[in-house]
Amino acid sequence: MTPPRVLTIAGSDSGGGAGIQADLRTMFACGVHGCVALTAATVQNSLGVTGVHEIPADVVAAQIVSVVSDIGVQAAKTGMLASAAIIEAITPALDSVGIGRGRVPFVVDPVSASMHGDQLLADSALDALKGLLFPRATLVTPNLDEVRLITGIAVKDRAGQRDAAVALHELGPEWVLVKGGHMWDDPECLDLLYDGRDFVELPGPRYDTTHTHGSGDTLASSISSALARGASVPEAVRFGKDFIVRSVAAAYPLGSGDGPVSPFWRLER
Numbered sequence: 001m002t003p004p005r006v007l008t009i010a011g012s013d014s015g016g017g018a019g020i021q022a023d024l025r026t027m028f029a030c031g032v033h034g035c036v037a038l039t040a041a042t043v044q045n046s047l048g049v050t051g052v053h054e055i056p057a058d059v060v061a062a063q064i065v066s067v068v069s070d071i072g073v074q075a076a077k078t079g080m081l082a083s084a085a086i087i088e089a090i091t092p093a094l095d096s097v098g099i100g101r102g103r104v105p106f107v108v109d110p111v112s113a114s115m116h117g118d119q120l121l122a123d124s125a126l127d128a129l130k131g132l133l134f135p136r137a138t139l140v141t142p143n144l145d146e147v148r149l150i151t152g153i154a155v156k157d158r159a160g161q162r163d164a165a166v167a168l169h170e171l172g173p174e175w176v177l178v179k180g181g182h183m184w185d186d187p188e189c190l191d192l193l194y195d196g197r198d199f200v201e202l203p204g205p206r207y208d209t210t211h212t213h214g215s216g217d218t219l220a221s222s223i224s225s226a227l228a229r230g231a232s233v234p235e236a237v238r239f240g241k242d243f244i245v246r247s248v249a250a251a252y253p254l255g256s257g258d259g260p261v262s263p264f265w266r267l268e269r
């Protein structure tokens, strides 16, 4: 039987830890078929990113239309979007194929840099990200560095995490998930979900490891896979949180730097 389909609009990580490689692994492990609109090829290994080659913006948009018009998708997500030109080109493509809040669920992971601090989104693309994609998002999933870039709020504690969720929600997404992985002093990794009314806390352990490469992509892809299967946003986020905790626990060393989280704990069971 044909499984549900999920589209990722994201970059390639040549080291295989993050980006579309993490997305496709996760979707496979979650039992959905993953499709790709590639935005950029990165030259990347376990130590960081040393090169980026962007795909022409019209080609990124064409991949979306090609996939959705033939294969059809039940959810879509973004990762590395690289530039304002790409965001401006994909916006009408998403609208034309019915991806976005109130239609096919759309998860915007506003990836701005790698875990090593390498820039993956041009500064000049921030306005397009906020103005074009946030209002169309079913869910946005920023980490704390992205929260600071987007809202100017430097989150230091859980009260700050709530303030940031409110500020992000005012930019137009239906739901906001403020990830707590970068709250380094916190003994837990608490992610906070907000819909403009209620806060839902998703607590989780903090494993003592640097092998967390691809954790944001894996979380957003597992959430998107659950949405494609018909879960509500709170159900999908709970599924994603459980999924990422187990994937961090199954992470492995790779190269001489930081290894990837592994979604394959799910298949080994």
Ligand SMILES: Nc1ncnc2c1ncn2[C@@H]1O[C@H](COP(=O)(O)OP(=O)(O)OP(=O)(O)O)[C@@H](O)[C@H]1O
Pocket: 018, 114, 115, 142, 143, 144, 179, 180, 181, 182, 189, 190, 191, 204, 205, 206, 207, 208, 209, 212, 213, 214, 215, 216, 217, 219, 241, 244, 245, 248
């Ligand atoms: N050491 C850890 N142990 C357990 N869970 C973690 C750990 N680090 C991050 N997480 C979880 O992984 C998910 C991604 O969190 P994070 O805030 O690090 O986002 P991110 O920076 O986008 O991820 P990355 O850049 O590593 O792909 C969140 O659910 C977070 O709580």
Ligand SMILES: Cc1ncc(COP(=O)(O)O)c(N)n1
Pocket: 010, 011, 012, 013, 018, 019, 020, 042, 044, 079, 080, 111, 113, 114, 115, 116, 120, 212, 213, 214, 215, 216, 217
């Ligand atoms: C192509 C691509 N997309 C996303 C990330 C973020 O992942 P991380 O923050 O774990 O480096 C990355 N490094 N590369």
